[in-house]
Amino acid sequence: MDSYLGQIVDREGWAEWPGAEPGRADTVYFGEYGNDGPGADTGGRVGWAGVRQMEYDEAAQFAVENFIYGDEWLGATSFPYDDDV
Known part of the structure; x- marks a missing residue:
């Protein structure tokens, strides 16, 4: 989310893991x-x-503040983060 994706990212975006079960x-x-x-x-x-x-509402479910409750513990670290989408 909200990331720069360089040319190394294939147009297909995702690839099956080698040996994964079909489907x-x-x-x-x-x-x-x-x-x-x-x-x-x-x-x-x-x-x-x-x-x-x-869409925004769906992505917001995966934001730091909602998904891992990062606002409750990340402040005590030196890890930079954005708590919203």
Whole structure:
């Protein structure tokens, strides 16, 4: 989310793990939101069931403050973070 994706990111965006059971990729959630850069074009992404181009409300569920309650403990570290989408 909100990341720079360089040219190293393939247009398909995701790849099956070697040796994965057939159909395994359709059981996983792959979400993208607000990325930029040459690898952020989602036009050629794989067509798996779990691949999603998220809207703000959906992406907010995965923000630091909601997903890992980072506001409660990350302040005590020196790790830089943005608590919102």
